[in-house]
Amino acid sequence: MGKLKAxxxxxxxxxxxxxxxxxxxxxxxxxxxxxxxxNGYGHGLLEVAKNAEGxxxxxxxxxxxALQLRSGGIVKPVLLLEGFxxxxxxxxxxxxxxxxxxxxxxxxIALEQAELENPVVVWLKMDTGMHRLGVRPEQYDEYIxxxxxxxxxxxPLRYISHFGCADEPxxxxxxxxxxxxxxxxxxxxxxxxxxxxxxxLSRSDSHFEWVRxxxxxxxxxxxxxxxxxxxxxxxxxxxxxxxxxxxxLKAGESVGYGANWxxxxxxxxxxxxxGYGDGYPRTAPNGTPVWINGRKVPIAGxxxxxxxxxxxxxxxxxxxxxxxxxxxxxxxVEEVARYVGTISYELVTKLTSRVIPVYIxxxx
Numbered sequence: 174m175g176k177l178k179a180x181x182x183x184x185x186x187x188x189x190x191x192x193x194x195x196x197x198x199x200x201x202x203x204x205x206x207x208x209x210x211x212n213g214y215g216h217g218l219l220e221v222a223k224n225a226e227g228x229x230x231x232x233x234x235x236x237x238x239a240l241q242l243r244s245g246g247i248v249k250p251v252l253l254l255e256g257f258x259x260x261x262x263x264x265x266x267x268x269x270x271x272x273x274x275x276x277x278x279x280x281x282i283a284l285e286q287a288e289l290e291n292p293v294v295v296w297l298k299m300d301t302g303m304h305r306l307g308v309r310p311e312q313y314d315e316y317i318x319x320x321x322x323x324x325x326x327x328x329p330l331r332y333i334s335h336f337g338c339a340d341e342p343x344x345x346x347x348x349x350x351x352x353x354x355x356x357x358x359x360x361x362x363x364x365x366x367x368x369x370x371x372x373x374l375s376r377s378d379s380h381f382e383w384v385r386x387x388x389x390x391x392x393x394x395x396x397x398x399x400x401x402x403x404x405x406x407x408x409x410x411x412x413x414x415x416x417x418x419x420x421x422l423k424a425g426e427s428v429g430y431g432a433n434w435x436x437x438x439x440x441x442x443x444x445x446x447x448g449y450g451d452g453y454p455r456t457a458p459n460g461t462p463v464w465i466n467g468r469k470v471p472i473a474g475x476x477x478x479x480x481x482x483x484x485x486x487x488x489x490x491x492x493x494x495x496x497x498x499x500x501x502x503x504x505x506v507e508e509v510a511r512y513v514g515t516i517s518y519e520l521v522t523k524l525t526s527r528v529i530p531v532y533i534x535x536x537x
Contacts, residue, residue, distance in 0.1 A: 179451070182530050183533050184221075185535065189224055191406075192406050193207070195406060196227075197227060202380065203381065207230070211234070236271070299354060303334075305337075336350055366381055388517070391410065401505070402502075410521060416495045417445070433459070454515065455475070460512065470484060
């Protein structure tokens with residue numbers, strides 16, 4: 174039987190480097206702020222940062238993520254994309270040389286009232302049309318003036334915004350956001366950023382001085398109808414496990430909880446050691462593909478906590494111990510997400526601590 178492993182996430186650092194190089198080709202005049210929030214989109218925060226050669230800075234969502242990078246030896250600039258949550262965070266930002274977004278008056282007042290040893294690099298978050306975080310257009314001038322006058326803000330000020338519909342290339346809102354951002358910042362001396370993955374790929378007029386690749390850096394597409402591999406990017410993660418049983422099933426028999434899948438023929442059922450306890454979605458319907466021995470086989474029956482079952486077919490020669498790929502180079506995570514009815518971002522970021530990360534390079 175050999176020594177089998179349950180769910181493993183193989184993270185190919187050569188694929189990561191390939192994707193970063195391709196991003197530099199895509200946006201040759203921009204610096205690259207690599208987004209590593211949510212544990213590096215499920216790929217491992219620190220390992221991604223250590224292997225992200227070609228990244229000029231890193232973007233995170235939480236101060237804890239920024240401090241993890243610093244304690245792990247990362248010295249490149251780190252930006253809090255949602256800004257700081259508490260006045261008491263400001264001295265920590267100064268001590269650890271962490272940059273921050275400012276998107277609301279509470280943050281601005283905290284900066285104005287703080288007593289800090291050194292000024293903080295601030296990116297003013299402008300709401301150009303997504304209406305989630307950011308300062309509204311009628312407030313821009315006031316915020317820019319107050320930040321310029323604040324002794325705790327490093328000069329020059331920087332400017333940032335975020336697209337709401339860039340993953341829909343034909344949506345006119347994106348052009349409106351670019352035009353507003355361009356018009357507002359054209360006379361400002363600070364650096365600017367508005368393009369995340371979808372903007373980088375679809376709108377070269379949005380690249381400005383900084384781009385912020387997230388999902389595409391990991392070789393996953395931000396678009397519903399265009400997989401990353403079709404655009405020349407390589408999937409960094411391959412999620413795999415093994416067959417732990419191969420069982421005969423007769424026509425008319427069911428598999429799994431709720432008996433929601435009944436076989437129409439005599440067949441063989443493969444049991445794979447991965448389930449929703451590993452972060453594989455319980456909502457994956459019958460027919461969701463899994464890659465085994467060079468072919469796609471469909472999930473048959475409900476996903477369990479520790480296992481899922483697939484219909485190997487009546488003539489299958491698969492054996493216990495054979496590798497099963499849930500997503501990766503041979504089976505794009507985008508395809509799995511379409512079956513599940515979610516986005517690939519959710520699949521890669523929801524893996525649990527039970528999944529073993531293994532960092533690999535290309536075979537020579």
